[in-house]
Amino acid sequence: MYDNIYSEDVGSFFRSPVREIFKKVDLNAIYSFAGGYPSPDTFPLEEIKRTMAEVIDKYGSKAFQYGATQGVPELREAVAKRCGVPVERVQITSSSQQGIDVCTRVLVDPGDVILTSSPSYLGALQSFRSYRADIRGVKHSPDIEAFKQAYEGVIAQAHAEGKKIKFLYMIPDFQNPSGESLTLAEREMLVALAQKHDFLIVEDSPYRELRYEGEHIPTMYSLDPDRVIHLGSFSKIFAPGFRLGWAIAHPDILDKIYVCKQSLDLCPPIFDQYVAAEFLSSGRLDANLEKSIALYKDKRDHLLNLLAQHMPEGIRWTHPEGGLFLFLTMPEGFEAVKFYDKALDAGVAYVAGEFFHPDGSGKNTMRMNFSFMTKERMTEGVKLLASLLSSRA
Numbered sequence: 124m125y126d127n128i129y130s131e132d133v134g135s136f137f138r139s140p141v142r143e144i145f146k147k148v149d150l151n152a153i154y155s156f157a158g159g160y161p162s163p164d165t166f167p168l169e170e171i172k173r174t175m176a177e178v179i180d181k182y183g184s185k186a187f188q189y190g191a192t193q194g195v196p197e198l199r200e201a202v203a204k205r206c207g208v209p210v211e212r213v214q215i216t217s218s219s220q221q222g223i224d225v226c227t228r229v230l231v232d233p234g235d236v237i238l239t240s241s242p243s244y245l246g247a248l249q250s251f252r253s254y255r256a257d258i259r260g261v262k263h264s265p266d267i268e269a270f271k272q273a274y275e276g277v278i279a280q281a282h283a284e285g286k287k288i289k290f291l292y293m294i295p296d297f298q299n300p301s302g303e304s305l306t307l308a309e310r311e312m313l314v315a316l317a318q319k320h321d322f323l324i325v326e327d328s329p330y331r332e333l334r335y336e337g338e339h340i341p342t343m344y345s346l347d348p349d350r351v352i353h354l355g356s357f358s359k360i361f362a363p364g365f366r367l368g369w370a371i372a373h374p375d376i377l378d379k380i381y382v383c384k385q386s387l388d389l390c391p392p393i394f395d396q397y398v399a400a401e402f403l404s405s406g407r408l409d410a411n412l413e414k415s416i417a418l419y420k421d422k423r424d425h426l427l428n429l430l431a432q433h434m435p436e437g438i439r440w441t442h443p444e445g446g447l448f449l450f451l452t453m454p455e456g457f458e459a460v461k462f463y464d465k466a467l468d469a470g471v472a473y474v475a476g477e478f479f480h481p482d483g484s485g486k487n488t489m490r491m492n493f494s495f496m497t498k499e500r501m502t503e504g505v506k507l508l509a510s511l512l513s514s515r516a
């Protein structure tokens with residue numbers, strides 16, 4: 124009845140398979156490696172309660188009024204200080220998903236090319252598709268020259284087709300879904316490519332502060348602050364329910380994002396921003412983050428040990444130095460989407476890797492999350508998944 128009335132964009136919307144899984148099953152009733160949920164144990168409920176009361180005492184009704192579209196000054200300043208950038212370069216977003224969406228809305232016309240890694244973050248692919256972008260994924264290669272050539276090839280092809288490349292979307296730290304990070308040399312190479320071919324980079328970094336080993340690597344933004352838009356989020360370092368993040372960029376780009384956000388949501392949530400600002404400036408966020416990092420490191424180690432102990436021969440997985448995910452590659456011919464219903468019927472869930480590949484490849488891959496379940500449940504879940512995979516072999 125409504126089919127003739129929807130906009131053309133609606134035809135490009137696609138449902139997140141991850142969210143479809145959540146609709147089908149009660150996450151607590153199965154062993155779920157599927158979502159990207161932080162551990163509920165990392166939410167400091169008592170401190171949040173205290174901070175909320177402090178915010179009401181301090182700001183009164185102002186905490187519930189409309190606020191500036193750029194975000195409240197207290198939070199912008201706290202983020203600017205944390206990231207070492209001028210406050211004029213900080214826009215508060217209603218989470219980094221909105222950051223991705225506004226960047227695409229501001230930069231991309233239907234048919235424009237967005238370059239990204241293959242695999243890449245599903246929520247970003249959804250947003251790119253909804254604006255009818257032409258997404259070109261590039262697989263990682265450990266040989267940096269081959270990696271560069273792969274990008275050069277895709278860029279040359281797009282130019283030969285008369286296409287405009289608008290930006291490269293990257294998650295350089297503990298990527299979703301692979302868990303892997305770009306080396307400094309790879310970041311430099313990609314920034315140099317953006318300079319050479321004159322496109323922007325959207326650097327999405329929600330996991331950057333969740334590092335469990337190794338040294339921090341400079342952001343792509345720090346390599347060229349006028350060409351890179353850096354997106355951050357409170358979701359994984361504080362709590363996703365606040366729906367807060369930030370975009371750091373050249374003021375000219377931020378101005379366009381600012382106007383775009385006026386039509387989207389007028390301003391980010393005020394009360395949440397004051398709570399986040401208090402949490403940040405009082406040091407409570409860092410104290411809590413330290414505990415979260417210890418918890419997640421332990422969980423990551425646990426999952427890595429379980430996989431080594433129980434997985435059948437022929438399966439490989441990544442060893443992330445941070446973040447919330449690792450990525451499994453099964454033998455050729457395995458189809459993670461087909462296997463999925465069997466796994467779910469038996470009570471264990473993962474996300475099939477092909478959903479993260481813009482070209483639908485990666486059929487023999489799957490993403491596993493290690494933040495959400497307790498270690499005990501992870502043990503049962505891996506044993507179950509491993510036995511299903513073994514009986515299939």
Ligand SMILES: Cc1ncc(COP(=O)(O)O)c(C=O)c1O
Pocket residue numbers: 159217218219220221244246294299327329355356357358363366367368
């Ligand atoms: C790479 C990446 N970017 C952005 C997001 C969205 O996070 P949020 O909107 O909660 O900040 C996620 C969530 O899982 C993610 O993995």
